[in-house]
Amino acid sequence: MTSRHAVVSGASIAGLSAAFWLRRTGWEVTVIERAPSFRDGGQNVDVRGVAREVLTRMGLFDAVKAQNTTETGTVLVDESGDVRAELPSDGPDGATAELEVLRGDFARTILDHLPEGVDLRYGETIDGVDDRTVTPSTGDAVTASTGADLFVTTSTGHTLHADLLVIAEGVRSTTRDRLFGDEVERNELGITMVFGTIPRTPSDDDRWRWYNTVGGRQIHLRPDNHGTTRAILSYARGADLTSLDRAEALAEVRKRYADAGWEAPRVLDGFDTSDDVYIDHLTQIRMKTWHRGRVVLAGDAAWCVTPMGGGGASLALTSGYVLAAYLAQQPRDMESALIAHEKWMRPLVDDVQKLPPGIERFAYPQTRLGLTLRSLxxxxxxxxxxxxxxxxxxxxxxxxxxxxxxxPAESPADPD
Incomplete structure (x- = not known):
């Protein structure tokens, strides 16, 4: 029997989790990533709910916990930095979770513990996909045998013959858009978030400090385990800056925060020299199905929940396990396995994507009255x-x- 081959596009949490579990269950796995090398850094993510059990089954619970950001709690502060409220952080899933880590540290831990034999290729993207299980005239999936062909052509000129393609490229996945087109529903939340790493100062402590001010503006400062501070500027009802170059975008953000108070000047100055500034216009991704033929979406490419919903890293980690488990249980019926994966994951995703009514007005008060009501x-x-x-x-x-x-690992083998 010949082992089946999976191509995973994207080497962050969703893609690496899928690679880990597919390889663990006997697949040959090739991971391709557009970045020239592994991407360290990033902001806080956490492992919550059922994802904690997945991490335990990976044997990585202690390894991830050892990467803790050192954050001990979450407080809401006023313009002077004085605490006006403290969010509950009791138990493993509090506002500051027990497993609170940086995205890069989390992904690096999975990467370092991938089963032997995973082929990692950096600086490579998907140029084309020829899935013989997809009807060319309609784009609809048809019933296929396990011997159906899937050819993945990459930017380096390679053609990979695969039995499965996992697209884990993130919220703005170009491969997803190419293959699923109009089936991708984008729900823009009207929230801009600017992330970056800034120098730590003596006034920084081990808490997540969260500041709100008028004009729908927030400032967040969070400790990390690398001797620096992770900062976020987040505001509502602003233009999408993601198409601007960095200098233009940060100039617009500086105008927005000119009179914001608290640590705004420090954060703005820090972003000017930070080497990992990332700007996002929060957009949920909603899709009626996450698979077609032998192509399946995972993580933000399939269901971006945004930081407003939270739990994106936990859903990404869990999806890799659930996908591999059902493929292992039904090695001769990939369609049924992919349907089972989706059926299991869908309730978790739907729960997070259903944001409370009026959340934007509550989280981002525009007026002094709104800010007072928010404080109360x-x-x-x-x-x-x-x-x-x-x-x-x-x-x-x-x-x-x-x-x-x-x-058992032998179950994914191709019976042909």
Whole structure:
């Protein structure tokens, strides 16, 4: 019997989780990544809910925990930096989770523990996909045998013959758009977020400090385990800056935060020299199906939940396990396996994507009155009476479903 071959496009959490579990269950795996090398850095992510069990099954719980950012809690501060409320951080899934790590550290841990034999190719992208299981005239998937052909052509001129393509390229996946086209629904939330790493100062502590001010503006400062501080500027009702070059975009952000107060000048100056500034216009990705033929989407490419919903890293990690498990259980019926994967994951994704009504007005007050009402609401929500209810807002990727069991490694072998 010949082992089946999977091509995974994207080498962050979703792609690496899929590569880890597909290889663990006997697949030959090739991972291609557009970046010239592994991308370290990034902002905080966390491992919550069922993803904690997935991490345990990977044998990586302690390794990820050792990468903790050192953050111990979450506080809301005023313009002077004084604490006006503290969010619940009790238990593993509090506002500051037990497993609170940087995206790059998390992905690096998975990368360093990939099973032997995973082929990693950096500086490469997908130029074309010829899936013989897709009807060329309509683009609709048809029933296919396990011997169906899938050819993936890359930017370096290679053609990879695969049995499965996993697209884990992120929210702006070009391969997804090429293959799924109009089926991709984009729900723009009207929120701009600017992320970056700035020098740590003596005034920084081990808490996530969160500041709101008028004009729908937020400032966040969070400790990391690398001797620096992770900063976020987030605001509502702004233009999409993602098409601008860095200098133009940061100039617009500086105008927006000119009178924001608190640590705004420090963050703006820090971003000017930071080497990892990232600007995002938050957009949910919604799709009726995450697969077609032998192509399956994973992570933000399939269901970007955005930081407003949270839990993106946990969903990405879990998806890789669930996908591999069902493919291992049904090696001769890929369509049924991909349907099972989607059926298991869909409730978790839908739960996170359903944002509370009016969340933008509450999270990003525009006026002084709105800010005062927000402050009163924060005090009520963090009081001893309502704190248990507030704590539930951070419980994402939580499910009563049992994880599917992984079958022996020989099960994915091609019977032909």
């Amino acid at each position: 609401a924060d005090k009520a929500m963090t009081s001893s009476l309502f704190a248990p209810l507030t704590a539930k807002l951070t419980q994402v990727a939580d499910t009563d479903q049992q994880l599917p069991e992984i079958e």
